Amino acid sequence: MTNSNSLFFRALNKEGLKTPPIWYMRQAGRYMPEYRAVRKKFNNFLDMCKNPDVCCELALQPINAFDLDAAILFSDILTIPDALGLGVNFVENEGPVFKNPINNSKDIDNLNIFNPDELKYVYQAVTNIKNSLSNNIPLIGFSGSPWTLAAYSIEGKSSKDFKKTLNFINENTNKSHIFLNALTDACFLYLREQVKAGADVIQIFDSWANILDENRFNEFSMQYINKLTYALKNDKVTSKTPIILFSRDPKCNNQTLVNNSGADCLSLYWNMQDFDLNIARNKVSLQGNLDPRILLEPKDKIKYQTHKILDKFKDYPGYIFNLGHGITPDINPDNIKYLTEVVREY
Amino acid sequence: MTNSNSLFFRALNKEGLKTPPIWYMRQAGRYMPEYRAVRKKFNNFLDMCKNPDVCCELALQPINAFDLDAAILFSDILTIPDALGLGVNFVENEGPVFKNPINNSKDIDNLNIFNPDELKYVYQAVTNIKNSLSNNIPLIGFSGSPWTLAAYSIEGKSSKDFKKTLNFINENTNKSHIFLNALTDACFLYLREQVKAGADVIQIFDSWANILDENRFNEFSMQYINKLTYALKNDKVTSKTPIILFSRDPKCNNQTLVNNSGADCLSLYWNMQDFDLNIARNKVSLQGNLDPRILLEPKDKIKYQTHKILDKFKDYPGYIFNLGHGITPDINPDNIKYLTEVVREY
Numbered sequence: 158m159t160n161s162n163s164l165f166f167r168a169l170n171k172e173g174l175k176t177p178p179i180w181y182m183r184q185a186g187r188y189m190p191e192y193r194a195v196r197k198k199f200n201n202f203l204d205m206c207k208n209p210d211v212c213c214e215l216a217l218q219p220i221n222a223f224d225l226d227a228a229i230l231f232s233d234i235l236t237i238p239d240a241l242g243l244g245v246n247f248v249e250n251e252g253p254v255f256k257n258p259i260n261n262s263k264d265i266d267n268l269n270i271f272n273p274d275e276l277k278y279v280y281q282a283v284t285n286i287k288n289s290l291s292n293n294i295p296l297i298g299f300s301g302s303p304w305t306l307a308a309y310s311i312e313g314k315s316s317k318d319f320k321k322t323l324n325f326i327n328e329n330t331n332k333s334h335i336f337l338n339a340l341t342d343a344c345f346l347y348l349r350e351q352v353k354a355g356a357d358v359i360q361i362f363d364s365w366a367n368i369l370d371e372n373r374f375n376e377f378s379m380q381y382i383n384k385l386t387y388a389l390k391n392d393k394v395t396s397k398t399p400i401i402l403f404s405r406d407p408k409c410n411n412q413t414l415v416n417n418s419g420a421d422c423l424s425l426y427w428n429m430q431d432f433d434l435n436i437a438r439n440k441v442s443l444q445g446n447l448d449p450r451i452l453l454e455p456k457d458k459i460k461y462q463t464h465k466i467l468d469k470f471k472d473y474p475g476y477i478f479n480l481g482h483g484i485t486p487d488i489n490p491d492n493i494k495y496l497t498e499v500v501r502e503y
Numbered sequence: 504m505t506n507s508n509s510l511f512f513r514a515l516n517k518e519g520l521k522t523p524p525i526w527y528m529r530q531a532g533r534y535m536p537e538y539r540a541v542r543k544k545f546n547n548f549l550d551m552c553k554n555p556d557v558c559c560e561l562a563l564q565p566i567n568a569f570d571l572d573a574a575i576l577f578s579d580i581l582t583i584p585d586a587l588g589l590g591v592n593f594v595e596n597e598g599p600v601f602k603n604p605i606n607n608s609k610d611i612d613n614l615n616i617f618n619p620d621e622l623k624y625v626y627q628a629v630t631n632i633k634n635s636l637s638n639n640i641p642l643i644g645f646s647g648s649p650w651t652l653a654a655y656s657i658e659g660k661s662s663k664d665f666k667k668t669l670n671f672i673n674e675n676t677n678k679s680h681i682f683l684n685a686l687t688d689a690c691f692l693y694l695r696e697q698v699k700a701g702a703d704v705i706q707i708f709d710s711w712a713n714i715l716d717e718n719r720f721n722e723f724s725m726q727y728i729n730k731l732t733y734a735l736k737n738d739k740v741t742s743k744t745p746i747i748l749f750s751r752d753p754k755c756n757n758q759t760l761v762n763n764s765g766a767d768c769l770s771l772y773w774n775m776q777d778f779d780l781n782i783a784r785n786k787v788s789l790q791g792n793l794d795p796r797i798l799l800e801p802k803d804k805i806k807y808q809t810h811k812i813l814d815k816f817k818d819y820p821g822y823i824f825n826l827g828h829g830i831t832p833d834i835n836p837d838n839i840k841y842l843t844e845v846v847r848e849y
Binding site: 266269270271272273274331334335338339341342345346349380384385388391392394 | 612615616617618619620677680681684685687688691692695726730731734737738740
């Protein structure tokens with residue numbers, strides 16, 4: 158078991174710390190030359206995710222390079238839609254493309270039943286990473302939120318406006334809820350297996366929360382996040398596992414996120430600068446909030462913006478340093494090193 | 504593994520046999536004094552089902568007493584609703600009574616997510632029974648059908664007309680489908696674990712098929728049986744496991760059962776005397792059909808009616824001898840012994 162005195166666990170436990178624990182969303186990724194050297198051995202990105210030894214190597218790269226306070230499973234949130242038979246491919250410069258997206262309500266009837274054993278390669282990766290980490294570095298397992306997985310599965314690819322998805326849930330509201338329920342059950346079983354395999358913390362990525370207005374966010378996204386966290390908190394295997402929710406710029410009030418999500422920690426998107434710390438204090442830990450674009454600026458600007466974030470969270474009980482979104486491929490690894498130093502020396 | 508040359512497997516493989524394999528629905532039950540001796544040690548029937556050693560003892564009792572050709576897991580179909588948090592109790596002379604039945608659509612939103620690990624006691628019972636059986640006696644695992652589990656969960660108890668359930672599915676059709684989907688996923692995961700634990704054959708009990716008219720039967724029951732058998736037939740663990748469907752007097756034509764259920768064998772209710780053997784021939788095996796009430800009659804009548812059934816299925820490729828419903832507590836075990844002899848000596 159991971160030492161519960163690790164900085165990351167202490168922050169998740171809502172303890173005020175002089176120096177926050179540090180990890181970065183997408184800390185293993187294309188911005189690192191070590192990563193690109195491995196990536197080019199695989200045509201299809203998901204094939205790489207299906208190799209537990211490679212996932213282990215990739216997850217450890219940023220830990221070794223930057224001495225971070227938490228590792229995260231190397232995988233992709235689309236493993237579940239892939240297991241449901243939707244045929245996920247990653248196309249260069251386009252992101253994920255589904256061979257069999259959900260086009261009509263009949264497609265929902267015809268979906269495979271989710272079988273958690275089909276994603277054994279993920280659980281094996283978790284175990285391999287856990288066995289390779291030192292005792293004081295917790296390992297984060299993850300899944301997409303039910304809504305985000307549904308949006309990808311219906312849209313069939315990434316999109317700016319997710320028009321097809323929004324039309325679909327309007328026209329097929331009941332079937333959409335059937336789909337979201339099935340995805341919620343799948344996420345639960347999937348995260349549970351990750352915890353069994355060695356994950357110490359769970360992060361749920363609601364990466365497409367932003368495309369829903371407030372009413373629809375509550376109906377199609379938050380309702381299922383709540384059901385999922387409730388199940389995790391009431392299960393023998395996962396009840397003690399802290400849950401972090403990354404919700405990308407949701408159109409709901411802060412109170413809803415704090416009170417209804419069931420998460421122990423909220424990971425704040427970079428544009429959520431007005432998030433009211435007082436309503437969250439002593440209820441949830443907070444994570445992130447730094448605009449990753451800052452890392453494309455000169456060092457003095459990186460330092461200035463980082464200090465602003467650290468000033469803001471200085472007295473907050475339980476803050477985890479992170480970006481407000483994932484590291485992009487255009488960021489120089491030296492700046493990640495520098496950013497980490499700035500936080501530790503603050 | 505069980506010898507695939509066993510009579511039971513040969514019949515499931517649609518082989519015409521001189522003597523059919525024999526087992527009886529509810530072959531372990533209150534009609535046996537050995538069973539009653541164990542039963543009285545437990546207040547609650549489900550507590551008995553949660554004891555794998557006791558389940559093993561009970562499952563073996565009829566095998567030892569009557570030298571039957573197949574064993575069946577000792578358990579109850581309501582283990583799944585119990586795991587979903589509906590609080591199942593068995594009340595003397597009343598049957599199952601739910602503490603928290605589904606009363607409105609909100610209750611469906613609030614249901615626990617099914618976690619197959621909560622029913623480990625069932626899988627342990629399967630393993631214990633399998634380890635205690637000789638190699639040539641296959642073991643049948645089972646679950647209720649999604650519809651039958653839904654009907655019990657909504658009605659909250661057994662009923663003649665299931666009025667509450669029929670009203671509920673009329674007034675909450677969409678939520679009912681959400682519930683049926685969740686139950687289908689649960690049945691799949693549950694049966695899969697039973698096969699992993701050692702079950703050689705699966706039987707699905709659609710015990711409340713009879714309360715639906717033809718349209719509703721297809722919409723609320725058959726659709727989900729089809730989804731379940733499709734999942735089982737496409738899963739690595741269960742694809743080779745024969746599936747028997749017991750559908751109690753369904754209001755659909757025989758063709759639908761044969762072609763749409765996805766089952767390898769249909770277990771015929773006692774009143775399905777006009778079932779057209781020709782449309783089933785070489786497509787599915789058949790099982791049962793004898794009226795269990797016959798067993799309350801004198802021996803000559805038992806013999807006469809049994810011969811009538813055996814005459815009917817004499818040339819049918821793949822017939823399994825069984826009753827058209829479970830053995831009732833009022834039946835004399837001597838008549839089960841006699842019935843078995845009549846079939847073997849035919």
